[in-house]
Amino acid sequence: MHFDINNHNMGHLDRLIRAALGTILMIGAFVGSSWIAGLIGAVLLGTAYLRFCPVYTFFNFSSNKDVAPASK
Helix, strand or coil: CCCCCCCCCCCHHHHHHHHHHHHHHHHHHHHCCCHHHHHHHHHHHHHHHHCCCHHHHHCCCCCCCCCCCCCC
């Protein structure tokens, strides 16, 4: 297992969903919800920005249709 953040493994729709959900969770955390929701929102926004998900690498999965998943 090799974490290479330059090898983008997230597709456009996946990034859009993560960014929207992350933004909602971050706003909820500032309004008065749990700080854990804010932390999860920050992680979702970070992975959407980097276009890289370490969990996807662990399972050898990619939602990016431009690049095939890395072989073992």
